[in-house]
Amino acid sequence: QPGVPPEEAGAAVAAESSTGTWTTVWTDGLTSLDRYKGRCYGIEPVPGEESQFIAYVAYPLDLFEEGSVTNMFTSIVGNVFGFKALR
Numbered sequence: 119q120p121g122v123p124p125e126e127a128g129a130a131v132a133a134e135s136s137t138g139t140w141t142t143v144w145t146d147g148l149t150s151l152d153r154y155k156g157r158c159y160g161i162e163p164v165p166g167e168e169s170q171f172i173a174y175v176a177y178p179l180d181l182f183e184e185g186s187v188t189n190m191f192t193s194i195v196g197n198v199f200g201f202k203a204l205r
Contacts, residue, residue, distance in 0.1 A: 120169070125158070125161060127171070128158035128171075128173035129158050131156075131175060132156035132158040132173075133155065133156065135156055135177075136156030136177055136178075153178065154178055154181055155178075156175050156177045158173050158174065158175050159175070159176055160173070160174035161173055161174070162174075
């Protein structure tokens with residue numbers, strides 16, 4: 119969105135596609151959410167596009183079922199494409 123710094127947008131994508139949509143429950147005190155957070159580790163401008171950026175996000179493997187490409191794809195793409203804060 120206009121006016122949102124690229125670093126803030128990248129961090130928002132990382133949160134939204136990992137732990138940002140989780141509901142807070144009493145068991146949150148038993149697990150460190152930092153262990154499961156996605157992290158934006160790089161931002162690059164899109165060549166030839168003004169105010170367009172590519173965010174590089176890393177996710178902990180513990181977020182995904184072992185060997186399930188479908189689980190990984192729907193977890194990341196489903197959340198990011200549904201994220202209304204970015205265009």
